[in-house]
Amino acid sequence: MDKELLLYNYFANQLTEDEQLLFDELLKNDMDFKAQFEFEKDLKRVIKEYVNEDLKEKLVGYEKEISAKDKSNPSKWRFKNWSIAASITLLIGLGWIGFKSLSGPDYDNLYQDNFEGYPNTVYTISRGDGDTSKERDAFAAYEAGEYEKAITAFQELRSTGGISHGDFYQALSYLQLGKNAQAIDLLKNVILNDEAFKAEANWYMALAYLKDSDKVNAVATLKKHVADFNYNKNKAEALLRELD
Amino acid sequence: MKEAKTEITLEDLRNGSDKALKQVYEENREKFLNFARRYHLSDEENIDVYQDAYIIFYDNVMSGKVESFTSSIATYLFGVGKYLIFDRMKKNKKKVSSKFDLTIVGREDELLSGFEMEEQELTTEQTLLQKHFGTLGKQCQELLTLFYYRGYTIKEIMQAENYNSENVVKAAKSRCMKTLRERIQANNVQ
Numbered sequence: 179m180d181k182e183l184l185l186y187n188y189f190a191n192q193l194t195e196d197e198q199l200l201f202d203e204l205l206k207n208d209m210d211f212k213a214q215f216e217f218e219k220d221l222k223r224v225i226k227e228y229v230n231e232d233l234k235e236k237l238v239g240y241e242k243e244i245s246a247k248d249k250s251n252p253s254k255w256r257f258k259n260w261s262i263a264a265s266i267t268l269l270i271g272l273g274w275i276g277f278k279s280l281s282g283p284d285y286d287n288l289y290q291d292n293f294e295g296y297p298n299t300v301y302t303i304s305r306g307d308g309d310t311s312k313e314r315d316a317f318a319a320y321e322a323g324e325y326e327k328a329i330t331a332f333q334e335l336r337s338t339g340g341i342s343h344g345d346f347y348q349a350l351s352y353l354q355l356g357k358n359a360q361a362i363d364l365l366k367n368v369i370l371n372d373e374a375f376k377a378e379a380n381w382y383m384a385l386a387y388l389k390d391s392d393k394v395n396a397v398a399t400l401k402k403h404v405a406d407f408n409y410n411k412n413k414a415e416a417l418l419r420e421l422d
Numbered sequence: 423m424k425e426a427k428t429e430i431t432l433e434d435l436r437n438g439s440d441k442a443l444k445q446v447y448e449e450n451r452e453k454f455l456n457f458a459r460r461y462h463l464s465d466e467e468n469i470d471v472y473q474d475a476y477i478i479f480y481d482n483v484m485s486g487k488v489e490s491f492t493s494s495i496a497t498y499l500f501g502v503g504k505y506l507i508f509d510r511m512k513k514n515k516k517k518v519s520s521k522f523d524l525t526i527v528g529r530e531d532e533l534l535s536g537f538e539m540e541e542q543e544l545t546t547e548q549t550l551l552q553k554h555f556g557t558l559g560k561q562c563q564e565l566l567t568l569f570y571y572r573g574y575t576i577k578e579i580m581q582a583e584n585y586n587s588e589n590v591v592k593a594a595k596s597r598c599m600k601t602l603r604e605r606i607q608a609n610n611v612q
Contacts, residue, residue, distance in 0.1 A: 186576075189569065189570060190569075190573065190575050191486070191573065192575075217603075218570070220545075220547060220548050220551050221551060221555070221566065221570055221599075221602070222570040222571070223541065223544070223548055224544070224548050224551045224552040224555055225555065225566060225567050225570045225571045226481060226541070226570075226571055227541075227544060227548075227552060228552065228555060228556070228567075229481075229484075229567065229571055230477050230481065233443075233477050233480060234473060234477060236440075236443065236444075237447060237473045237476060237477070238473070240444055240447055240448065241469060241473075244448075244451075294452065294453075294456050295453075296456065296457070297453045297454075297456070297457050297496055297500065298497070299457055299500050299504075302493055302497055302501070321494060377460065378460065408462045409459050409460050409462075410459055
């Protein structure tokens with residue numbers, strides 16, 4: 179068989195079983211063939227490097243665009259802060275007695291600016307995997323944003339012995355639905371029993387208190403967060419300053 | 423707040439669309455950084471890891487290692503990202519809890535089993551080859567990239583690049599390889 183065709187089929191991933199045998203044989207005994215193979219293999223590696231360098235440049239460019247955007251548009255939070263401050267100044271100017279009701283922290287905005295759903299990092303959903311377990315159902319619903327369904331599935335799993343990290347994801351599902359009290363109960367469990375998600379659970383619990391305008395518990399939880407964890411520590415410190 | 427669903431298909435990425443490349447990068451960036459923060463690397467390192475994970479994911483899409491998305495793109499990125507983060511933590515001599523390590527990574531093994539992760543540094547010969555590959559004409563670079571990086575067949579290259587026949591593609595490829603060899607040899611003689 180034509181050696182060139184053999185190499186072509188190799189790099190096009192089209193070697194038949196017989197061709198593979200011949201290919202291995204030539205690689206062992208034919209030095210010219212081996213040299214040609216090594217050359218093409220090196221070329222493949224080099225082209226990948228070439229493409230990757232180009233790609234990395236593009237990604238660095240995207241990052242620059244993102245940080246430029248952040249700088250040119252003051253963050254939503256700062257803008258909101260500024261608007262609130264401006265409104266208050268105006269209201270004071272107008273001598274409106276009721277301005278006092280606007281001067282406290284805007285818990286809802288603080289929550290919105292800091293809450294971000296936590297991705298499923300625990301269970302891999304493979305569409306063709308034939309796995310029909312309840313655990314799969316729970317995480318698939320969570321990934322799809324079907325939080326009611328996810329809660330039901332996590333709840334059922336708990337009644338049959340529970341799964342790793344189930345409480346954390348059920349709590350996050352509650353938070354997505356604004357059911358903060360239920361979320362807080364579960365997050366307390368996570369902090370006690372699930373070492374891997376302890377820091378995350380504490381962070382989301384602080385946010386849940388914030389959403390409930392429960393300043394005392396929000397501040398206490400955030401202080402504990404800053405003292406004990408590194409996860410989102412800067413954000414926790416910033417929130418504490420806002421709540422001061 | 424809610425995780426946006428991407429409508430980018432595997433084909434969009436495989437066709438080399440810059441728009442798809444950027445959209446997938448932006449859509450998954452915050453999610454990835456939010457997840458990566460738990461490992462206590464700096465924000466700068468997390469962005470670097472995200473980019474490296476993204477490149478590995480892209481390479482595997484382009485080389486046909488991913489034949490269809492059996493999971494969300496984010497799941498692939500998290501899987502590769504975790505691998506890179508643990509690797510980086512080991513290099514930084516940071517402690518990685520073995521229990522935590524296995525819980526999180528184990529399940530994704532299958533999804534990423536065919537993935538090519540990080541490559542070795544280029545050898546001296548490869549560095550020389552890289553230098554001369556960069557001096558080839560645009561058409562040669564394109565043709566060789568389609569064949570060796572994107573796994574196109576000669577027929578697919580003919581269709582994609584409007585060559586008249588497969589033989590013309592084969593001849594062009596041979597010429598490009600010959601030029602490359604000659605330049606390397608000339609370099610060695612100097």
